[in-house]
Amino acid sequence: MTTVASAALDITRPALYRDPAALHERYALLRREAPVTWVEGSAYRPFWALTRYNDISEVSRQPEAFINAPRLTLIPQAVEEHLVAQGQGREKSVRTIIDMDEPDHRKYRNVTQSWFLGPGVAKFQSRVEAIAKRFVDKMASMDGRCDFARDIGLWVPLHVIMSILGLPEKDAPFILRSTQAMLAASDPELQRDAQQYGTAEFQQLFAYLGEVVERRRREPSDDLGSVIANGLVDGAAMGMLETLSYLLIASTAGHETTSSAIGGGLLALLEHPETQQRLRADPALWDLAADEVVRWVSPIRHFMRTAVADCQIGGVDIRAGQSVAMFYLSANRDEAAFEAPFEFRPDRSPNRHLGFGIGGHFCLGRLLALAEIRALFRELLARTRSIELDGPVEWVESHFVGGLKRLPLRYTMN
Numbered sequence: 266m267t268t269v270a271s272a273a274l275d276i277t278r279p280a281l282y283r284d285p286a287a288l289h290e291r292y293a294l295l296r297r298e299a300p301v302t303w304v305e306g307s308a309y310r311p312f313w314a315l316t317r318y319n320d321i322s323e324v325s326r327q328p329e330a331f332i333n334a335p336r337l338t339l340i341p342q343a344v345e346e347h348l349v350a351q352g353q354g355r356e357k358s359v360r361t362i363i364d365m366d367e368p369d370h371r372k373y374r375n376v377t378q379s380w381f382l383g384p385g386v387a388k389f390q391s392r393v394e395a396i397a398k399r400f401v402d403k404m405a406s407m408d409g410r411c412d413f414a415r416d417i418g419l420w421v422p423l424h425v426i427m428s429i430l431g432l433p434e435k436d437a438p439f440i441l442r443s444t445q446a447m448l449a450a451s452d453p454e455l456q457r458d459a460q461q462y463g464t465a466e467f468q469q470l471f472a473y474l475g476e477v478v479e480r481r482r483r484e485p486s487d488d489l490g491s492v493i494a495n496g497l498v499d500g501a502a503m504g505m506l507e508t509l510s511y512l513l514i515a516s517t518a519g520h521e522t523t524s525s526a527i528g529g530g531l532l533a534l535l536e537h538p539e540t541q542q543r544l545r546a547d548p549a550l551w552d553l554a555a556d557e558v559v560r561w562v563s564p565i566r567h568f569m570r571t572a573v574a575d576c577q578i579g580g581v582d583i584r585a586g587q588s589v590a591m592f593y594l595s596a597n598r599d600e601a602a603f604e605a606p607f608e609f610r611p612d613r614s615p616n617r618h619l620g621f622g623i624g625g626h627f628c629l630g631r632l633l634a635l636a637e638i639r640a641l642f643r644e645l646l647a648r649t650r651s652i653e654l655d656g657p658v659e660w661v662e663s664h665f666v667g668g669l670k671r672l673p674l675r676y677t678m679n
């Protein structure tokens with residue numbers, strides 16, 4: 266029988282993330298009986314697991330009380346110790362905006378915020394649509410079968426990111442391999458070296474991005490790569506560590522996550538044929554449905570914060586220095602926050618899901634991600650007559666960025 270204690274340990278096991286039904290059963294039990302629960306005895310340093318929408322939202326909205334440094338995600342204690350001993354602890358090797366706290370975070374975020382939330386994304390809309398079209402063309406050129414996760418879903422967001430950063434297309438497989446090794450470090454198939462937890466890939470990617478910075482400083486254009494390479498903070502050029510870290514997050518945060526949303530969204534449509542029919546008949550519905558895809562899939566399973574002072578969350582005492590893990594997928598199925606949370610409703614509105622987080626670190630790439638989801642699904646549904654599953658699906662073994670590794674399809678084009 267699943268108890269609160271076993272459920273709390275289970276949700277730290279990457280293998281459980283291959284079985285969504287079992288995972289949701291654990292999350293639901295914790296939300297009901299122990300929404301703020303101390304997890305000890307797992308492979309990770311002890312921490313509080315938060316599974317309710319309200320608690321996660323409250324913590325995210327208090328950046329002074331709950332900070333991002335020094336612990337952002339669950340990394341096995343043995344790996345953390347190994348990296349620190351080698352002088353490769355995260356605080357030494359990378360400084361992205363998601364690692365930063367105020368006041369620095371706001372200053373660095375401002376370097377790209379207007380690009381992400383202003384005309385930048387709008388200008389790239391036609392490129393996003395062209396890339397979506399190209400990959401549906403690819404499906405048309407196949408024999409009515411594909412592994413959507415590997416052949417299509419992985420590549421569309423990657424090509425979009427490469428395009429907005431101004432990186433050559435030929436480098437796409439390299440960027441993909443590096444990101445997978447870093448973000449899916451717990452999946453035996455995708456990881457390179459369990460002990461290193463993706464740090465070797467990370468260094469290779471840093472070297473590659475160093476050349477990008479030099480190129481973009483020499484020959485700036487209007488792409489995001491140039492905005493970052495030439496960004497100013499307090500009137501001065503950003504340091505090299507910060508510039509490289511910025512490019513690192515821009516080149517990695519946006520594609521595994523968006524691919525995961527696309528794959529999981531398509532599976533939802535295959536499991537709910539009447540919803541698929543509705544969306545085929547009314548493509549304008551994607552304006553709302555894209556957010557429902559992100560709520561449903563919640564590609565980022567958790568991020569962490571650390572309490573600055575003694576405090577309470579949901580009536581539970583938290584001590585200064587203790588960390589909390591915010592399980593977004595659980596929050597997005599919280600019965601207290603959503604009507605019928607286990608129903609995929611393409612017209613859900615309002616849809617205040619936490620798939621993109623909330624508060625000061627609210628995902629910068631959300632408009633881009635939503636534009637990609639809309640563009641790909643509109644194109645796919647307009648050009649196919651039918652799509653069906655063609656075998657078992659497989660989920661990535663990760664409690665950080667989750668998604669489908671395999672989504673075999675059989676389809677008929679128009």
Ligand code: HEM
Pocket residue numbers: 325362363364374426514515516518519520522523526559563564565568619620621622623624625626627628629630631633634
């Ligand atoms: C469906 C796809 C995506 C999901 C689910 C997602 C999710 C998230 C989440 C949960 C956060 C943390 C928010 C918080 O702490 O409150 C975040 C931050 C961030 N995301 Fe996304 N993201 C997606 C796509 C993208 C894309 C396409 C980009 C563009 C490159 C991007 C860039 C970023 C950046 C730069 C941050 C850090 C913001 C900060 O610290 O101020 N994301 N994202």
